[in-house]
Amino acid sequence: MSVTNLNTAPAKAKPSAQVVTFSAPAKRPAPSQFMRRLSAVAGDIVPPLVTLLVLLVAWEFICSSPTSSLPSPTRVMAESWDLIVHPFYVGQGTDQGMAWHIMASLQRVAVGYAIAAVVGIAMGVLVGQSQWAMKGLDPIFQILRTVPPLAWLPLSLAAFRDGNPSAIFVIFITAVWPVIINTAVGIRNIPQDYQNVAKVLRLNQFEYFAKIMLPAAAPYIFTGLRIGIGLSWLAIVAAEMLIGGVGIGFFIWDAWNSSLISDIIVALIYVGVVGFFLDRFIAFIGRAVTRGTATA
């Protein structure tokens, strides 16, 4: 058995090795490495592309009948062509290109999310440091956390009497809970060793916060931030549907009222793609900031 294996193995390996040497004899590792990277990239890109294609074809097939209530991909392309090719169109009032709607929504998310991040980390640090606060506040947080974002909107409209701050508040209140809870857990899980190091060095409160607490809890904090950005983006679309003005949520609502189903589909694709990149963006920052921290 093993003998035959030994015989066949080199025979198989040879031809491929020869191809490489013959094509570029001078710098052999470079092209093979390039090819390997290329095939690795292709391996990552081909499956999603194929799946996408299959789904589009299936969709086209299912919605191609003239009586279909939803448009097929080709009809979306045809009906919403202007919308697709002019993302930076500037018109009257809420008649703007997709990019501007997305920008308006992103701006609200940025403000609400930034407040949620700062307040959430600060609250999390306070809660995480005290056993008492943890016990007292945790049930309240756990209950408030489950309140759907939109349920906050009437209350915030009543409080702010204006659409924009209300939407920002909804973002804030949606994103803040996972940040608080994860930060608190991160603070509680700071290893005793690090605390002992801080004690031996006699770090003061501020030094301990900046040099031990924040970096040690950073992986947890970023988990919270990442959940928070996803929830913010979920909430903004819903909130904007109700408050109006420029923004992707209102755009969808407006399209629905004008029976522009194709426009809704284009908007949904935008929402999905932007949400995806927001998530990746926070994940990227998290990785950059916490590099090396996880492996102690």
Added chain:
Amino acid sequence: MAKSYLSIELVDKSFERNGQVSEVLKQVSLGVEKGEFISIIGHSGCGKSTLLNLVAGLTKVTSGAVLLENKEVSEPGPERAVVFQNHSLLPWLTVYENVSLAVDKVFSRKKSKAERHDWVMRNLDLVQMTHAKDKKPSEVSGGMKQRVGIARALAMEPKVLLLDEPFGALDALTRAHLQDQVMQIHSKLGNTVLMITHDVDEAVLLSDRIVMMTNGPAARIGEILDVPIARPRNRIELATDRSYLKCREAVLKFLYERHRLVEAA
């Protein structure tokens, strides 16, 4: 009678958990002179780390007192630097930054910025770690991490250096290498050292005196053995040295004849 440099006086320590009191240390007294190298040896769980933490000030005595230069130890501080059982470097800082965190804090007023940098490098050089100064702890070996931990502790210029099984997690070769380095540093700087160990050879090789602890609960100091071997010591010459072998035998007898760990391991 004059007090020792570091003096542990009739220390009791008990922990209370859920209303249950467990006595860990009972009537522990020990005097350490300046520049002495003391090893504490005893079976696992007898309370060695607890004793070290009391000297470090990380835990408080139940009764009795720990005095350093006749001043009672009440809280942790850099004059009693600790090298912890598992290196405890901060993983988000580089090797250099781990040491400079300590140096910047301890010498913030006494040294200029350039002097502090030199001091960090001097101490990294002492443990031969300058080559990896910009690496993260996760990127260096276990032995190197422990060396950085020692550099960080040395850089505080502690009155007493406390080592909690500093080489426990290392392989035999690395361990021997680090023991030699610690001996060199000790002869050069003359630190007062309190070191916990499980390793009989390590204790005899490094120490001036070996403190042997009985098994818990309520562990005491069972015996204190003088190691009458001249320095500098060489591990190869010692392998056949009469007094070395005698010390070794004494410790082994204490640990495995008179104070065997009763519970099945």
